[in-house]
Amino acid sequence: MLLGSNHGLNAVELTLQALAYCYAVGNVANAAARGIEIARLDYEIEGDLDVRRFLGLEGQRPGFTKIRARGIVSSSNVTTEELDELSRYVQATSPVLDCLVNPIPVETTLEVV
Numbered sequence: 001m002l003l004g005s006n007h008g009l010n011a012v013e014l015t016l017q018a019l020a021y022c023y024a025v026g027n028v029a030n031a032a033a034r035g036i037e038i039a040r041l042d043y044e045i046e047g048d049l050d051v052r053r054f055l056g057l058e059g060q061r062p063g064f065t066k067i068r069a070r071g072i073v074s075s076s077n078v079t080t081e082e083l084d085e086l087s088r089y090v091q092a093t094s095p096v097l098d099c100l101v102n103p104i105p106v107e108t109t110l111e112v113v
Contacts, residue, residue: 012064016045019069019096026090027073035077036086042072067100 009017020043031038047067052059073083091097 012047012049015064015100016047016067019067019094019100020045022094022096023069023071023090026094027071027086030086030090030093031075034082034086036082037075037077038073039076040072040074044070044072064100 023043024041027041028038045067047064049064050059051062053062071087073087075083
């Protein structure tokens with residue numbers, strides 16, 4: 001739990017969930033396009049986060065220092081190699097992964113009313 005009342009996902013948990021969703025959608029859509037029948041698809045995603053800087057204390061960066069994603073997939077009509085190739089393709093075309101691994105400019109404004 002990162003502040004709040006632990007009744008839902010916090011922003012950093014949503015970031016991990018966004019990656020899992022993006023991977024899942026990418027796998028299902030691209031598997032269908034390739035004629036791959038997915039019997040099971042799960043993702044376990046976790047990240048290392050030092051919250052000290054977020055809380056105003058001395059610490060490293062306020063975001064994740066590492067994210068680990070583990071896909072669990074089964075299919076009865078293709079080989080392990082074909083599933084590995086699908087996974088590589090999904091990672092290479094994932095917009096969420098791209099946002100996480102490549103710096104992007106963010107413009108933030110504040111309107112005081």
